Amino acid sequence: MSTSTAHSHDTHALPPRPKELAMHFDTLHNQYQAGKLGMWLFLGQEVLFFAALFTAYAVYRGNHTEMFHVGQYFLDWRLGATNTIVLLFSSMTAAWSVRCAQLEQRRGLVLTIAITWLCALTFMVVKYFEYTHKIHVGSVWGDSFHIHNMADLPRGVVDWLYKHNPGLAQMQGEEQLAAVNDMLGKNGLGLGSFFAVYFCMTGLHGIHVLVGMGVYAWLFVRALKGHFNRRYYGAVDNVALYWHIVDLIWIFLFPLLYLIG
Amino acid sequence: MAGGVVEKPEGAYGGSTRNYLNETRGIKNWIITLDHKRIAMMYLVAVTLALLLGGFFAVALRTVLWDGAVRDPNDLILGMRVEQMYNKYFTLHGAVMVFMFIIPGIPASLGNFILPMQLGTKDLALPRINLMSLYLYWIGATLFVGVLAFGGLDTGWTLYPPYSLDRQTSIPLILALSAVFILGFSSILTGLNFIVTMHRLRPPGMGMYDMPLFLWALYATSLIQVLATPVIGLTLALAMVEHMFHIGIFLPQYGGDPVLFQHFFWFYSHPAVYIMILPAMGVQSELIATFSRKHVFGYKAIGWSSIAIAAIGFIVWGHHMFVAGQSPAAGLIFSFLTFFVAIPSAIKVFNWVATMYRGSIELKTPMLYGLAFMYLFGIGGLTGLFLASIANNVHLHDTYFVIAHFHMVMVGSTLNAFFGGVHYWWPKMTGRMYNETLAKIACGLVFLGFNLAFMPQFVAGTRGMPRRYANYADEFTTFHQISTVGAYVLGAGVLLQVIYLTYSWFKGPRAPKNPWGAASLEWQADSPPDFHNFTKPVIVMAAYDYENWEYDPNTGGYELRKEVVESGRSLATAHH
Ligand SMILES: [Cu+2]
Secondary structure, eight states, rough: OOOGGGGGGGOOOSSOTTSSEEEEEOOOOEEEEEHHHHHHHHHHHHHHHHHHHHHHHHHHHHOOOOHHHHHHHGGGGHHHHHHHHHHHHHHHHHHHHHHHHHTTTHHHHHHHHHHHHHHHHHHHHOOOOOOHHHHTTOOOOOGOOOOOGGGGSOHHHHHHHHHHHHHGGGHHHHHHHHHHHHHTTTTOOOOHHHHHHHHHHHHHHHHHHHHHHHHHHHHHHHHHHTTTTTOOHHHHHHHHHHHHHHHHHHHHHHIIIIIII | OOOSSSOOOOTTTTTTTTOOSSSSOOOOOOOOOHHHHHHHHHHHHHHHHHHHHHHHHHHHHHHHHHHTTTTTOOOEEEEEEEHHHHHHHHHHHHHHEEEEIIIHHIIIIHHHHHHHHHTTSOOOHHHHHHHHHHHHHHHHHHHHHHHHHHTTTOOOOOOOOOOOSSSOOHHHHHHHHHHHHHHHHHHHHHHHHHHHHHOOOOOOOOGGGGHHHHHHHHHHHHHHHHHHHHHHHHHHHHHHHHHHHSSSOGGGGGTHHHHHHHHHHHHHHHHHHHHHHHHHHHHHHHHHHHHHHOOOTTTHHHHHHHHHHHHHTOOGGOOOOOOOOOOOOHHHHHHHHHHHHHHHHHHHHHHHHHHHHHOOOOOOHHHHHHHHHHHHHHHHHHHHHHHHHHHHHHHHTTTTHHHHHHHHIIIIIIIIIHHHHHHHHHHHHSSSSOHHHHHEEEEEEEEHHHHHHHHHHHHHHHHTTSSSOOOOOGGGGHHHHHHHHHHHHHHHHHHHHHHHHHHHHHHSOOSSSSSTTOGGGGSSOOOOOOOOOOSSSSOOOOTGGGGGGGEEETTTTEEEEEHHHHHHHHHHHHHH
16 A cells, blocks of 8 residues: 555655645645644634624523523424434544544545534434424514414413413404414514524524535545545544534534523 | 746746746636735735725715815715715725725735745645635625625615614625625635744744744734634624514614624724734834844834734724713723723834834835834824723714724824835835835825825814714815815825836836845845745744845845855854
8 A cells, every 4th residue: 555666766865745745834744733723713713703693692681581581482402402412423423533534444434424424414404394393383583573373382482471461361363363473573572583593593503514514525525535544634633623613512502592491 | 828837948038037927827827826926916906906996985085075065965966966975985985995905905915925935935824725815805806896886885884783784775785795704704714824824834943933023913913813803704694684584683673782783893893903903013013123224122022012902902892882872881991991902002113113213224115104104103093092081082983083093093004004015025026126216206195195184184073073974064174175185195196106016017127136135034035036935945044133134236135145145044143
């Protein structure tokens, strides 16, 4: 497997430059370190990017505690927990893929990359069902928030409604629905803003997962072609770093949105 | 001929040897280049075009203001009411200047070219990222041209909701928001690349404290670019979603909070002011030291004050919102913190002055810009303190005093340093000398025009002239008319520069390797540099050891002393 014979005719005293080494670096190690520092800075940028959203979350939660208390009932913690487990598992396979690249285990590398990609896909499928359900119910962002059917409301929300307006029990059909939307919508609790925060945070995170799927697909092809070796695996390492931050952000999103009421 | 390397004998290009400009030919070889020097030159052309576009709007709005006291509000120009035109002019002037000229200006053009060369290396650490940043800039700029084509905006460059998000035509608004979003990522990538390069590609023997101060300044700038820009990116993305879907984040009628937008906006846009000024301060350190022919005074103080400015810059954004419904406690804290910015800024100015003290000062054009910088930055910086104190601010906010203050800093200082830097490195970048007399005339025009344009605005502002109004009371007429004359003079100075610099690029006399006797490593390269920057091994030496260079009347420039070339090390190392 060694490539040293290919250069045996070389008359230079210097060792041959590996083909992966860019002209402005002197060693593969330095090139690897540069790429890695670049990725860490990019992750710093990512943290600040999401920080603005987390700030928005804190501001709205601070100003409208009850809105978040009621809004949380609309989210299904079981789906959130499933996705958390899926992502945590994928973080493990992502880290594993780096190890495989370092040890030049080509089959292991291809396999772990594929599993990571499939986990990301699973996450997006669960997200798809969550989103479509919310759109179906009408529990969506801002001005578009409008519940279509009393039967779609989660238990906790119904309890809250009756507690705050016992008169609801005497109403029926359209009249009751109008009263409910009045209590939950922008004239009342303003749940539209809760769902704006929910969709923006999970949506932006979802976009990051999709980007992750894109880069893992690219890594998969490169791994199949055998591009990586023990001195040249920066791409696998950096993508895994990116994937960890995507997971990490979800680790914060899950309790903030699904668990604390 | 587009394609591979063109082998030409020496002298094929009018007597010059092969260099990065003629290494390969054809537009394609420029567009897909990974060479930092070519990318820098494309950036330089692009930001200059942005400067001219933004300048056009500036002159246009000053023209509207000439007779603002007596104009009939129903006057029409090109079928539009004058006030409406005016609102679009000041919006586009601000947006083009801030996002397309001042922010990328010095780092992406001069920094891109000079940073790897001051490290004696071949390129930035991540050349593909560098090219991507240029492409993003082009995409952002193109979208901005789209904003103009679809009728422009009249929100002011700050894009405050609710007015920006529910009272504008969708197409130009969305184009503008996405343009700034994309330009932001261009800026992030530049900063990221610079930091990595400074950490990984310093030559052996050059520690952080041996780097030229221009690089310290770029390092501090890059930190802000990487850490502050994403916040405005997200803010603009949210604004776009708010405009399209009414999600209730920033628009009060849907449950949103417009003041939250202001917080987010200034969390970026205040540090962005230091993205604009820090690189300028870096250029300034090089100019003052070189043309005083003296080791820069207080090296560490200047270097660390750049970092301090970047750090403090993150915690003062609330001073833009003293009258926007912020709590008095927050107002007090932000006011208090804002004063701290003055300390590192003053440290720099004092050190530059101390550098000049007993130096042998040479009043070449770059140095003239350096002096103008110090004078204007002094005024701009001190008037910032007036605005930082809350009681004054209540009176002065949203008046011409604010306009004059930030133009002193952003234009007076940054634009002057940009011009100074362009003239300083022009011989290196193009291999040609510009006409010194014309350059001095242009510098004089810029200085005169600038002072005429903005000094009267301080007075008008204290007397209550509000910003962003097309009409005004009679008493302000004189101030406005002086200011308009100043804008024309400044414009003439800039145009003159563009003309003689462009001319010199093609017809100017050949530049020597080191026309100024500067000591940082880029001057060891040929003018213009080889495709790989250096043709001989670089002799790593401290950036301000001028004794290593001596004047050579044969070339009209400076050459490394024989002892230095033979020993391969700086004379100063022997003294240490
Ligand atoms: Cu500020």
